[in-house]
Amino acid sequence: MLKKKWWKEGIVYQIYPRSFHDSNGDGIGDLRGIIEKLDYIKELGVNIIWLNPVYKSPNDDMGYDISDYQDIMDEFGTLRDWEELLEGLHKRGIKLIMDLVVNHTSDEHKWFVESKKSKDNKYRDYYIWKSAEAGVPNNWGSYFEGSAWELDEPSNEYYLHLFSRKQPDLNWENEQVRKEIYDMMTWWLEKGIDGFRMDVINHLAKHPDYPDGIVNKGTYAYSSHQYINQPKVHDYLKEMNEHVLSKYDIMTVGECVAVSPEQGLKYVHEDRHELNMIFQFEHMELGGGRHTWQKHDWKLTDLKKIVMKWTGVIEAGGWSSNYLMNHDQPRAVSRFGNDREYRKESAKMLGMFNITLPGTPYVYQGEEIGMTNSTFNDISEFRDLESINMYHVEIGNKTEEELLEILNVFSRDHSRTPMQWNGDVNAGFTTGTPWIKLNPNYREINVEESLADENSIFKFYQKLIGLRKSIAALSYGSFEMLVEESENIFAFTRSLNDEKYLIVLNFSGEKMENEVDIQSSELLLSNYNDKPSKDLRPYEAMLLKMQ
Ligand code: TEU
Ligand code: CA
Numbered sequence: 001m002l003k004k005k006w007w008k009e010g011i012v013y014q015i016y017p018r019s020f021h022d023s024n025g026d027g028i029g030d031l032r033g034i035i036e037k038l039d040y041i042k043e044l045g046v047n048i049i050w051l052n053p054v055y056k057s058p059n060d061d062m063g064y065d066i067s068d069y070q071d072i073m074d075e076f077g078t079l080r081d082w083e084e085l086l087e088g089l090h091k092r093g094i095k096l097i098m099d100l101v102v103n104h105t106s107d108e109h110k111w112f113v114e115s116k117k118s119k120d121n122k123y124r125d126y127y128i129w130k131s132a133e134a135g136v137p138n139n140w141g142s143y144f145e146g147s148a149w150e151l152d153e154p155s156n157e158y159y160l161h162l163f164s165r166k167q168p169d170l171n172w173e174n175e176q177v178r179k180e181i182y183d184m185m186t187w188w189l190e191k192g193i194d195g196f197r198m199d200v201i202n203h204l205a206k207h208p209d210y211p212d213g214i215v216n217k218g219t220y221a222y223s224s225h226q227y228i229n230q231p232k233v234h235d236y237l238k239e240m241n242e243h244v245l246s247k248y249d250i251m252t253v254g255e256c257v258a259v260s261p262e263q264g265l266k267y268v269h270e271d272r273h274e275l276n277m278i279f280q281f282e283h284m285e286l287g288g289g290r291h292t293w294q295k296h297d298w299k300l301t302d303l304k305k306i307v308m309k310w311t312g313v314i315e316a317g318g319w320s321s322n323y324l325m326n327h328d329q330p331r332a333v334s335r336f337g338n339d340r341e342y343r344k345e346s347a348k349m350l351g352m353f354n355i356t357l358p359g360t361p362y363v364y365q366g367e368e369i370g371m372t373n374s375t376f377n378d379i380s381e382f383r384d385l386e387s388i389n390m391y392h393v394e395i396g397n398k399t400e401e402e403l404l405e406i407l408n409v410f411s412r413d414h415s416r417t418p419m420q421w422n423g424d425v426n427a428g429f430t431t432g433t434p435w436i437k438l439n440p441n442y443r444e445i446n447v448e449e450s451l452a453d454e455n456s457i458f459k460f461y462q463k464l465i466g467l468r469k470s471i472a473a474l475s476y477g478s479f480e481m482l483v484e485e486s487e488n489i490f491a492f493t494r495s496l497n498d499e500k501y502l503i504v505l506n507f508s509g510e511k512m513e514n515e516v517d518i519q520s521s522e523l524l525l526s527n528y529n530d531k532p533s534k535d536l537r538p539y540e541a542m543l544l545k546m547q
Contacts, residue, residue, distance in 0.1 A: 001496070002476050007195070007251035007276060008319060009475045010095070011355065011465050012362040013046035016327045017054055017076055018062060019418045020365055022430035029418070029429070031077035031085050038085075040447065042092045044368055044458070045465035048251070049089060050197050052327055053099045054082065058108050060166040061144075061385055062416075063099075064199065065106035069184045086192060095194035097251060102181050103200045104167040111180075112168050119155055126177050127168045128160040128206065139212045140227065141220025145389040148220070162203060162227065164385060172204045172236055182243045189244070195251035198275070202256040202267070205232035222291060229256075229263050237267065237274040246273065253321055253360075254278045261309045268318035277319045277360060282306045284329060290410050293390065300487045300507050311358050311479045320359035324350055325367060330414045332364075334373035338509050342539050343370050343445075348460045348527035349505050349541035353490065355464045356503045356543060358479045363461070366419055369450045370457040373414040374439040376407060383436045387411040422448040455529075463525055467543065473499050483515045489536065491516045493546070500546040506536040521546045 002008070021033030031054065041049070053063035056071045063073065072082050089096050105112055114123035130137040132151055137158055140148040142165070149158040150165045160169045170177050185196070206227045213224025237254075245252060254267055256278040267275050281289075283306050286298040310320045324332035333339045337346025347370035355361045376382060379391050379400075391403050398406075407413075413436060420442040421428030427442035439445075450458035468474045477494035488508040494501045501524075504516050514536045521544035523531050528540055 002314070003270065004476070005251075005276075005319075006095075006249075007048070007360060009469065010048040010251070010360055011046045011468055012048040012050050012097070012360060013041060013044065014050045014052070014326060014362055014364045016052045016365060016416060018052075018435065019416050019429075021419060021421070022432065022434075025430060025432040026075070027430050027432040027435045028075045030075060031072070031081040035081070035085050035088055038088045038092060038094075041094065043462070044363075045462055045469065046363065047093060047469075048095045048097060048194070050097045050253075050362070051099060053101055055101075058106055058166065060106070060164050062383075064101055065104075065108075065164065065167045066101055067106040067108040068110075069105075070187060083191070090192070095251075097195040097197055097253070098188060098193050099199060100185065100196040101199040102170060103203045104161065104163060104169045107166045107168055115168075116152060116155075116159075119157070125174050126171055128171050129155075129157045130160075130210070132156045132158055138210050138226075139215060139219065139221050140224055141213075141222045143222070144386050145393055146220065160206070162200075169203075169206075172232075178236065178239065182240060185240075185244045186247075189248050189250065193250075195253075195276075198252065198254040200257065201237070201254035201275070202229050202233055202259060202263075202278075203227055204236050205230035208232075223258050225258075228258050234266060234272075234274060238272070241273045241275075252276045257281050261313050264310070264320075265313050265316055265318050268313065268320070270317055270319075277321045279321055279323065279326075280310060282309075283324075287335065288410070290328075290386070290412075293394075293406050293410060295406075295409055300490060301485065304481060304484060304490065307357065308481060314358050315478075321362060322354050322357045322359045323362040323364070324354050325364050325415060326362070327364070327415050328412050330410060331371055331373045332367055333370050334414070336507075337539065339370075339372040342509050343372065344455075344457055345527050345537075345539035345541075346509075347457045349507070349539045351457070351461050351464055352503065352525070352527070352541040352543060353505055355461075355468050356474055356494065356501075357492075358477070358494070361468070364415060366415075368458050368461040369420065369445060369447055371417075371420060371445060372439065372441060373408070374417045374437070376404065376411065376413065376437070379404070379407075381437050382407065382411060382413050384412045384416065387413060420446040422446050460525075460527060464543075467525060471499075471501065472496055473501055477501070486515065488512045489515065502542075502544040502546050504536070504540075504542045504544070506538065506540045509538045511538065512536045518542065518544055 018029045020029040022029050023032035054076045055066045056068035056073050057063045111123050111126045115127050142148040144164045213221025213226045215221050252275045254275045267278050288295040333347040417439045418429035423443040450456040473494045473496035477496035480493045482491040490505040506512050525543045
C-alpha cells in the first residue's frame with residue numbers, strides 16, 4: 001500500500017483573494033473578506049486552502065510580481081489579518097498553503113531596485129544580466145509579449161524576464177539568492193503555514209550557455225526547453241528540501257508547465273526528496289490553449305491517455321494532482337462540459353471526475369457552484385495583462401471581433417470574475433465598484449441559491465468531498481481504466497484491499513448505451529439520484545460500490 005500522508009487525503013480549495021469577497025467596499029477582495037466566509041469553506045468540506053499571492057505587489061501580474069515577500073499587499077489587508085485568517089482556518093481543521101513565486105520578483109522589489117543601480121552593486125548578480133554589445137542575448141520570448149530581454153540603457157545590459165518586463169528572473173546560480181529565499185520560506189513556515197504551491201518552479205534553472213530556443217511562433221522562442229526542466233533545477237530543489245522543506249510536516253506542489261510524466265517523476269519521486277506533487281498541463285492543452293490561442297477539437301480518449309500516464313507516476317513512487325481549472329484557465333464547465341442546458345449535470349460530472357481520480361484534487365473558487373465563463377464585449381473589460389497584450393500584438397493581423405472571440409474562449413479573466421455569493425447588487429461580492437466586471441449570470445448562479453437547493457452542484461460537491469474523505473480507496477486505491485476505447489464514457493475502478501469502487505461518467509450531452517456492468521453494484525452518489533434503467537443520461541455520473 002502507498003505511504004499514508006495527510007496531503008494524499010486532502011481536498012484543496014483554491015482562493016483567488018482579489019475575486020473572493022470584499023470586506024470594505026473598495027471593490028477588491030481581501031483577507032477579511034475570506035475570514036467572513038470561513039464557515040462556507042468549512043461547510044463545503046475541503047481541508048486545505050491554496051491562497052494565490054497576497055504579498056506586496058504593484059499588481060502588474062495580479063500579485064505574481066512581488067515587491068516584498070514578507071508583507072501583505074495594502075488592498076488585501078495586513079499581516080495581522082493574515083494571522084487571523086490562518087488561525088481561523090486551523091481552528092476549523094483546514095490547512096493553508098501559500099503561493100511561492102521565486103522564479104522572479106517585481107522590478108519594484110528592493111533587490112532589483114538595487115541591482116539596476118550599477119554593475120558593481122552587491123545585488124547586481126541577484127538577477128540575470130547580459131551585455132548588449134552583441135545585441136539581444138538570444139531569441140527567448142516572454143510568455144506575455146515580445147522578447148524576454150529588456151535593455152537597461154545606462155549599463156548597456158539586458159535583464160531576463162520570462163514573464164512581463166516588470167517580473168525580472170532571479171539568478172538561482174547565486175548562492176546568496178538561494179539563501180535569502182530559503183530564509184524567507186522558513187519565516188513563513190515558522191508562522192505555521194502548511195506548505196507551498198510553487199509558481200513555475202521548473203523554470204528556476206536556465207541553460208548555462210543561454211542558447212537560442214526553437215521558434216514555434218513569431219520571432220521569439222516560446223516554451224523553450226532552454227529554461228524548462230534543466231538538470232540544475234533538481235539540484236536547487238534538493239537543496240531547498242534539505243535546508244527548508246524536510247524540517248516541517250508540510251505539502252508542496254510545483255507548477256510545471258511543459259513537463260512529461262518521465263520528467264514529472266523526477267520532481268515527485270518520494271526517494272528523490274524534492275516535491276510532493278506537481279501541476280502538469282497536458283490536459284490544459286486539450287481543445288487548445290493560450291500558447292497558440294487557437295481552438296481545436298479534442299477526444300475523450302486523449303484525456304484518458306493523459307490520466308493513465310499521470311496515474312503511472314503515482315504507481316512509480318510519486319504522487320500527482322488533479323484539477324480542471326485554476327486562476328489562469330477558463331471555467332471548467334464551459335471548457336469540458338456544457339454551460340447551458342446541462343450546466344448542473346455536467347458540472348457535477350466533472351466534479352466527480354476530479355475528486356475520484358488518483359492524486360490530490362483541487363477545486364477552484366466558484367467551481368463548486370458551477371460558475372461559467374463570462375462574456376467580455378470590449379477589450380477595456382479585460383484586466384489580465386496577458387489578454388490585453390495579446391490583443392495589442394495581434395490587432396492588425398486579426399480583427400477586433402476575431403480577437404474578442406478568442407479571448408472569450410481562453411482569457412485568464414474568466415476565472416477571475418468575482419465569486420457569486422447571491423443575486424443582489426454585485427452578487428454580494430462588494431458594496432463598491434468591482435475591480436473586474438461580474439459575470440452577468442450571477443442572478444441565477446450563486447452561493448445562496450446553491451445552499452438552498454438540495455439538488456445543487458454545491459450539495460453534490462459536499463457529498464463527493466465527504467465520500468473522498470471517508471473512503472480510503474479513493475485516496476490510496478489502485479486505478480483501472482474501463483471501456484478505454486469509448487469516446488463518450490469515462491469509467492474506472494479504485495480498489496483497496498477487498499473494497500472496489502466503480503466510477504462511470506458520461507462526458508457527452510447525448511444518451512449513451514452503458515457498456516459498463518453496474519447491475520450488482522450499490523449506488524453511492526449520482527447526479528440523477530438513481531441508477532439508469534438502461535442508457536446513460538446526458539452527462540450522467542455515478543459512484544458505485546462493487547459487491
Ligand atoms: O503561470 C505560469 C504560466 O506560464 C501559465 O500562464 C502557463 O503558461 C499556462 O497556464 C499554461 O497553459 C504562473 C501563474 O499561475 C500565473 O498566474 C502567473 O502569471 C505566472 O506564473 C507568472 O508568475
Ligand atoms: Ca477590499
